[in-house]
Every structure is written in structure tokens, then in C-alpha cells.
Amino acid sequence: MDSKPRVLVLGLDPYRVPGPWDPEPVATGIQAGMADFAAHGVGAETCLVGLDGSDDIEAVVTAALAAHPWECVVIGGGIRRADEDSGLFETVINLVHRHAPAAAIAFNQTPADTYHAAARRLTPPRDA
Structure with a gap:
């Protein structure tokens, strides 16, 4: 396999999302997803x-997006739900479309299942 990264995971940094909430479970989920x-x-x-x-x-x-030719871009749930008016999600989708037009786009359910989201779109398919 080519040693260059094939998947870019776009998401929110849980430590830089305002509000009274515990970022640790999300950070742990991101680490687990990347380990997969x-x-x-x-x-x-x-x-x-x-x-x-x-x-x-x-x-x-x-x-x-410009750093590598990505085979798949996974857009995390935080980005998809960050703005009530969907502005951030629309911006990110349009940036992917413009700067990585050949990349498949995938959506995870949780940070921990990010690999499985990408695996559905990788060619050739990876065992999920």
C-alpha cells in the first residue's frame, strides 16, 4: 500500500468547542477511531x-485538503451539526468539492466508527 495518507478526517477539536461539557469522551473516541x-x-x-x-x-x-490527494474525506458529526443554519457543514462540503474533487465523502456516526465510515467508500473496499 502507498505510504501516503488516503483518508482525511475533518472534525471539531473537542477541547475548543465552547460550552459546559466534557470533551474527554469525544477525544477518546477520536483516538480510538484513528487507531482503527x-x-x-x-x-x-x-x-x-x-x-x-x-x-x-x-x-x-x-x-x-491540499496536503495530499485524498481517496476519502470523512466529515464528522460535530461539523455536520455545529451550526443551526448548516453554514459550517455547507462550507466544508464545498471546500471538499473544490479542493478534493476525486475524494469520496463519508460520514461517521461516532468518532470511534470513523474507520468503518471510510471503509465503505475506499476502493478497493477494505474489510469493515
């Missing part, structure tokens, strides 16, 4: 952005 990629021999990287105003989200996501 390694266990299955699939290269993957994360691009986690904050909602605390510390990121230029478009610039950060664009840079990640």
Missing part, C-alpha cells in the same frame, strides 16, 4: 478545527 485506521493498514490524518474563534476554518480545512 492503523490497525487496518490505512493511512489517515485528522484536521480538527475549533469553534472558539481561534481558527480560520476555511484556511485550515483548505490546507489539509
Whole structure:
């Protein structure tokens, strides 16, 4: 297998999402999800952005998308549900469409099942 990453996981940095909540379970889920990629021999990287105003989200996501030719981009649930008006999700989808047009797009259910979401879209299919 090519040693270059094939999957980019776009999500929210749980430590930079405002509110009174415990980010640890999400962070642990992200780590578990990424470990599944390694266990299955699939290269993957994360691009986690904050909602605390510390990121230029478009610039950060664009840079990640431009870093490699991705076979699949997984868009995490936090991004899909971050804005009540769906603005962040629309922005990210359009950035993927523009900067990684050949990549399949996948959606996970939880941070821990991210590998399985990508595996549905990888060619040739990986055992899920």
C-alpha cells in the first residue's frame, strides 16, 4: 500500500468547542477511531478545527485538503451539526468539492466508527 495518507478526517477539536461539557469522551473516541485506521493498514490524518474563534476554518480545512490527494474525506458529526443554519457543514462540503474533487465523502456516526465510515467508500473496499 502507498505510504501516503488516503483518508482525511475533518472534525471539531473537542477541547475548543465552547460550552459546559466534557470533551474527554469525544477525544477518546477520536483516538480510538484513528487507531482503527492503523490497525487496518490505512493511512489517515485528522484536521480538527475549533469553534472558539481561534481558527480560520476555511484556511485550515483548505490546507489539509491540499496536503495530499485524498481517496476519502470523512466529515464528522460535530461539523455536520455545529451550526443551526448548516453554514459550517455547507462550507466544508464545498471546500471538499473544490479542493478534493476525486475524494469520496463519508460520514461517521461516532468518532470511534470513523474507520468503518471510510471503509465503505475506499476502493478497493477494505474489510469493515
